[in-house]
Amino acid sequence: MDITVEELKERLEKGESLNFYDVREEHEYEEDNLGAVLIPLGDLPDHLNELEPLKDEEIIIHCRSGARSGKAARFLESQGFSNVRNVVGGILAYREQE
Template sequence: MSHSNDIRAGEIKERLNNNEPLNLLDVREPIEYHTHNIGGLNIPVGKLAEHIAQLPWQYNDEIIVICKVGLRSETAKSILEQNGYQNVRNLIGGILAIEKLQSI
C-alpha cells in the first residue's frame, strides 16, 4: 500500500481553481455525493468492481479517488490498481479536508 503518489486537498483545490480538468472518482454513497461534492464520477466503493469496465479513463490516466475521510478511497485505489490502472491517487483526508480549506 503506497501513499507516495497520493494527493492533498490543497493541490486539488489549486488545480480546480485553475479550471484544470481532473479525473475525479467519488466512491461515497449517492446521498453523500449529492449533499456535497467537487464533481466527478460517483460510483460507491462497494459497486466499483462491477462497474470497472465502464470507467471512461485510460489505464495510465491520473485518477483521483475521493471519499469522506480517505478510507474508502484507499480501498477503491487498490481495486483500480488491481485492475490495471497505474496512476491512481487517493485524496488524503477526503472531502472533509477540502471542506476545511473552503472554510478558511
C-alpha cells in the same frame, strides 16, 4: 500515490480536466460534492469497463475521509491501473481548506 487537498483544490480552481471520482454513497454525494463522478465503492467492480480507457491516465479518487478512496485506489491498482491518486483526508479535509 496520494494527492493533497491543497493540490486538488488548486487544480480544480484552474479548471483542469480531471478523471475525478467520488466513491461515497449517493446520499452523501447529494449532501455535498466536489463535482466528481459518483461511483460508490461497492459498485466500482461493475464500472471497470468504463474506466478501462483510463488505465494509464491519472485517476483521482475521494471519499469522506480518505479510507474508502484508499480501498478503491488499491482495488484499481490491483486491476492494472497505473496512476491512481487518493485524496488525503477526503472531502472533510477539502472543506477545511475553504
